[in-house]
Amino acid sequence: MAKRRKIRIKNAREIELMRAAGQVASEILQEVASMAKPGVTTGEIDAEAAKLMQKNGCKSAFLGYRGFPGYTCISVNEEVVHGIGGPRVIHPGDILKIDVGIVKNGWIGDNATTVPVGEVPDETKRLLAATEESLFAAIDKARAGLRLAELCGAVEDHVKPLGFTVVREFVGHGVGRELHEEPQIPNYRPSGKTPILEPGMILAIEPMVNAGSPHVRILDDGWTVITADRKASAHFEHTVLVTEGDPELLTNRPRTATPELLGI
Numbered sequence: 001m002a003k004r005r006k007i008r009i010k011n012a013r014e015i016e017l018m019r020a021a022g023q024v025a026s027e028i029l030q031e032v033a034s035m036a037k038p039g040v041t042t043g044e045i046d047a048e049a050a051k052l053m054q055k056n057g058c059k060s061a062f063l064g065y066r067g068f069p070g071y072t073c074i075s076v077n078e079e080v081v082h083g084i085g086g087p088r089v090i091h092p093g094d095i096l097k098i099d100v101g102i103v104k105n106g107w108i109g110d111n112a113t114t115v116p117v118g119e120v121p122d123e124t125k126r127l128l129a130a131t132e133e134s135l136f137a138a139i140d141k142a143r144a145g146l147r148l149a150e151l152c153g154a155v156e157d158h159v160k161p162l163g164f165t166v167v168r169e170f171v172g173h174g175v176g177r178e179l180h181e182e183p184q185i186p187n188y189r190p191s192g193k194t195p196i197l198e199p200g201m202i203l204a205i206e207p208m209v210n211a212g213s214p215h216v217r218i219l220d221d222g223w224t225v226i227t228a229d230r231k232a233s234a235h236f237e238h239t240v241l242v243t244e245g246d247p248e249l250l251t252n253r254p255r256t257a258t259p260e261l262l263g264i
Contacts, residue, residue, distance in 0.1 A: 007174060007182045009200035015241060017107040018176065018202055021058070022239045022250030025109030028052045029100040030253055032072070036096045036115040039089060042074040045098065046085025053102055061101035061108050061179050068223060073099035073112075080167055080208050080216055080225040080233040092118035095128065097235040101179060108175050110204045111251035112237035122261060123211070124232055127164060129257040131209040131234035134158040134187075136255075138207065142240045142247040144199050151197070153189030155207045162262060165214035167233070170225065172206040175239055197242050202250070206237035 010018060032049045050071040053059055060071040068082075075083030075097040076090070083097070090096060099112035114128050134155040141151035156166045172185030183195055187207050210216075212231030219226060227233050241248040 007195060007201055008176055009198060010176060010202055011200070014107070014176070015200070015202075017105055018109070018239070018241070019250055021102060021104040021107045021109035022111070023109070024056050024058055024104055025100050025102045025111050025239070026251040026253045028056065028102065029098060029111050029113060029251075032100065033098055033113055033115050036090060036098070036117050038092050038118060042076065042083070042085040042088045042090065042096075045074055046071050049100060056102075056104070058102040058104035061103050061110065062099075065179060073097070075224065075235070077232055078227045078230045080210070080227060081170055081235055082223045082225050084221060084223055090117050093120055095120060095124060095232060095234065097233075099235065099237065106177055108177070108179055109251055110175050110179065110237065110239050111253075112206060112235050113253075113256060114234040114236060115256070125258050126162065126261050127209065127211050127232055127234050129259045129262050130159045130162045130164050131207050132236045132255060132257040133259050133262065134207045134209065135205060135236045135238060138205050139238060139240055139247050139249070142197060142203060142205070142242050144197055144242055144244060146197050148183055148185065148194040148197060149189050151205070152186050152194075155187035155209075156189065159207070159209050165210045165212070167208040167210060167214060167216055169216055170208055172204050172237070175202055175204040199242055199244050201242040203240050203242070204237060205240055206235065208233060208235050
C-alpha cells in the first residue's frame with residue numbers, strides 16, 4: 001500500500017507568502033468575473049486573466065499542469081470544472097464557473113466562483129446560493145482539533161436537504177508550494193479515520209454541487225467535466241488557513257449568491 005504523504009504545516013513566513021498569493025488570486029478572480037456578460041467569449045476572459053497575472057508578477061498555477069492548456073478553468077452551465085477558455089460565447093441565462101490559481105513567489109493561491117449571466121431562473125439562483133453557503137459551512141469546520149471528516153461532511157449535509165447533490169470524483173485539497181498537496185478534501189463525509197486539523201494547515205475547499213445527478217463524465221478534450229444528465233452545476237472555492245481560533249480566508253472576497261432563496 002502506498003504511504004500517504006504528510007500534511008504540511010506552514011510556518012509564519014510561509015503563511016505570509018500564502019496570504020500574498022491568495023490576495024492576488026482573489027483580486028484577479030473578481031476582476032475577470034466582472035467580465036461575465038453576454039457576447040463575451042470564455043477565451044477573452046482567460047486572456048484577460050493572463051494579462052492580470054503578468055501585471056501582478058505571478059503566473060498561472062494551471063497552465064501546463066499535466067498538460068492543461070488554459071490560464072484559468074472556465075466552465076459553463078452543465079460543465080462542472082476544468083473547462084478550457086475558447087471561442088464559446090456567453091449568453092444570457094448562462095452560469096459561468098471561473099477558477100483562478102496563481103503562483104507568486106513560489107506559493108499558490110487558488111479560488112473559484114460561479115457567476116450568473118443576466119437573469120437566471122430562481123432554481124439556478126438556489127443552486128448557486130446552496131453551493132456558496134455549503135462552502136462557508138465547511139470553512140466553519142476548518143478549526144484546530146476537529147477532524148477533517150467534519151469539514152467534508154458539512155458540504156453534503158447542507159446541500160442534500162435542498163435537493164442538490166455533490167460531485168464525488170473531484171475534491172478539494174491541501175495547497176502550498178504545490179497545487180495539490182495532502183489532504184484530499186471530498187465534499188461528503190469520508191469513511192474511516194481522518195486527520196485532526198492543526199494550526200498552519202492550508203486547505204483549498206471547493207464544493208462542486210449539481211442540480212440533478214451527482215454523476216459526471218469527461219469530454220473528449222480530456223479535461224472538461226460535465227454532469228452526466230446535463231443539468232447545471234455550481235463551484236465555489238476558497239483557500240483557507242487553519243489557525244488557533246477562527247479560520248482565515250486567504251482568498252477573501254464578498255459573497256455573491258442569494259441565500260434568502262433557500263428558505264432556511
